[in-house]
Every structure is written in structure tokens, then in C-alpha cells.
Amino acid sequence: MxxxxxxxxxxxARSNIRFYEKEGLFCPERxxxxxxxxxxxxxxxxxxxxxxxxxxxxxxxTIRKIIHHEAELAEVVREQEQILNRQISDMEKAKEICxxxxxxxxxxxxxxxxxxxxxxxxxxxxxxEKLFRLDSATFVSAWGGTAVWAVITLxxxxxAVFMYPHLPEQIPVQYHNGEVSSEAxxxxxxxxxxxxxxxxxxxxxxxxGRLTALVPEQPRxxxxxxxxxxSLCFIALSAEIFSILYLYGFVKNxxxxxxxxxxxxxxxxxxxxxxxxxxxxxxx
Numbered sequence: 001m002x003x004x005x006x007x008x009x010x011x012x013a014r015s016n017i018r019f020y021e022k023e024g025l026f027c028p029e030r031x032x033x034x035x036x037x038x039x040x041x042x043x044x045x046x047x048x049x050x051x052x053x054x055x056x057x058x059x060x061x062t063i064r065k066i067i068h069h070e071a072e073l074a075e076v077v078r079e080q081e082q083i084l085n086r087q088i089s090d091m092e093k094a095k096e097i098c099x100x101x102x103x104x105x106x107x108x109x110x111x112x113x114x115x116x117x118x119x120x121x122x123x124x125x126x127x128x129e130k131l132f133r134l135d136s137a138t139f140v141s142a143w144g145g146t147a148v149w150a151v152i153t154l155x156x157x158x159x160a161v162f163m164y165p166h167l168p169e170q171i172p173v174q175y176h177n178g179e180v181s182s183e184a185x186x187x188x189x190x191x192x193x194x195x196x197x198x199x200x201x202x203x204x205x206x207x208x209g210r211l212t213a214l215v216p217e218q219p220r221x222x223x224x225x226x227x228x229x230x231s232l233c234f235i236a237l238s239a240e241i242f243s244i245l246y247l248y249g250f251v252k253n254x255x256x257x258x259x260x261x262x263x264x265x266x267x268x269x270x271x272x273x274x275x276x277x278x279x280x281x282x283x284x
Contacts, residue, residue: 144226156193192240204229
């Protein structure tokens with residue numbers, strides 16, 4: 001059956017079905033005549049079971065292990081039940097605090113005293129440390145987002161379009177000991193925005209695959225992948241700007257470029273770490 005029929009049979013969006021396939025959770029056959037995917041009844045059942053396990057909060061990586069008989073379904077479900085029980089307990093505590101605050105109709109942000117609702121504030125911070133880590137990860141993940149990639153790519157493209165008429169026929173593309181070691185036709189300036197597209201659409205997928213064994217947790221793996229991908233795009237933008245500045249005699253050595261790139265990328269990470277630590281500061 002076709003992908004449209006698979007959507008109808010499973011009730012899931014095409015993007016979900018494609019994602020599960022890309023993750024290697026199932027593999028449909030290919031029509032030898034046209035190369036189109038052909039989904040079988042077994043594929044449909046796999047998709048439904050995968051989606052169902054996802055609704056229980058089980059990760060893609062864990063589902064993959066279950067499918068490949070590297071983990072027992074019953075054991076995974078028992079562990080997930082324990083995780084959910086802990087989450088429910090945490091939510092019940094948060095719900096009770098919300099109820100207590102809501103009962104005091106006079107309380108405002110300026111008059112809110114944490115100690116009135118939480119006896120041991122230090123222990124409360126420790127119990128919610130995972131949430132604070134998530135805040136930090138969210139901050140860092142902004143760098144790896146599609147919006148940042150789009151801005152970097154558009155800047156690359158804008159610089160190429162604007163500078164192209166003013167460039168000499170040959171532009172530097174490689175440097176050695178501060179000197180140009182290789183040149184290319186000026187059309188090469190458009191290779192930088194093209195590289196940003198390739199990095200995001202192709203290299204990003206490769207990086208993500210390579211990280212699977214090193215970083216089993218999918219959210220963390222995606223965070224690292226997106227961060228590295230956009231960092232490579234940022235380096236491409238920096239290299240483009242350096243080439244332009246080099247042609248006009250504003251810079252002569254690529255070392256400052258490397259230092260600036262490293263500094264910017266380190267600041268992004270350090271800001272995320274600093275934010276995490278600042279949230280964990282205990283107030284008396």
C-alpha cells in the first residue's frame with residue numbers, strides 16, 4: 001500500500017511514519033519498477049505499536065532495542081511505570097503548591113515567599129534539578145534551531161550576492177602560513193551559503209547517526225547534532241567574511257577568525273552553563 005494508505009490505516013501523519021522509518025524501526029519494501037515504498041500489513045502493525053509505545057513515554061532508542069531483542073518489553077514497561085510514578089508524584093507536589101498559592105488571593109509576585117510553601121528550599125532545588133537542566137538545554141538549543149540556521153544561511157547568501165559584482169575573477173579559498181595557497185573563480189563565493197544548506201540537510205543527518213552509539217538519549221543527541229550543525233554553518237559564514245576582508249586588505253591571517261569563532265561558540269555554551277548554575281543558587 002502507498003504512504004497515503006498507510007496514513008489512513010494508522011491514523012498517523014506522514015511525517016511520523018517517515019520518521020520511524022528513518023530511525024530504522026521498520027523498513028518497507030520498494031517497488032522495483034518505480035522505487036516507491038510499499039507498506040505491508042506487518043509495517044502497519046509495526047507503525048501502530050511504535051506509536052503506541054511512544055505515547056507511553058518510551059524513547060525511540062529504547063523501542064529500537066525492543067524491536068532488535070536487545071531489551072525485554074515487559075522490563076522496559078515496568079521501568080517506565082516507575083518513571084511515570086515519580087513524575088506523577090512530582091506533579092502532585094507541584095499541584096498542591098499551586099493550590100496553596102491560589103488559596104491566598106492577596107499573594108503577588110512581589111510578596112511571594114517560597115518558604116511559606118516549601119519547608120526545605122534547598123532540598124526542593126535538588127529535587128527539581130532535572131528541570132533546571134532542561135532550562136539550560138533549552139537556552140543552548142536556541143543556537144541549534146532552524147531560525148538561527150536560516151539567519152546564518154541568509155547572511156551567507158546576502159554577502160555572496162552583494163559582493164559578487166565587486167570581486168576579482170579569482171578569489172582565495174585556501175591559506176597557508178598567512179598566504180593564499182589556492183584560488184577559485186569568484187562564483188565560488190556562493191559555495192558558502194550552499195554549504196550551509198548541505199550541512200543542515202545532509203551532514204546533520206550523518207552527524208546524528210554517528211552520535212547514536214555515543215549519545216543514546218534522543219533529545220540530548222538532537223541537541224548536540226543541531227548545535228554542531230549550526231556551528232559548522234557559522235564557521236562557513238566566518239570563512240566567507242574572512243575571504244572578502246582578505247581581498248580588501250582588512251585582514252591577513254586566519255588565526256583571528258579561528259579565535260573569534262571559538263570564542264563565540266564557547267560563550268554560547270558557557271552562557272547555558274552559567275544560566276543553569278544561577279538558577280540553582282540557593283536563596284535564604
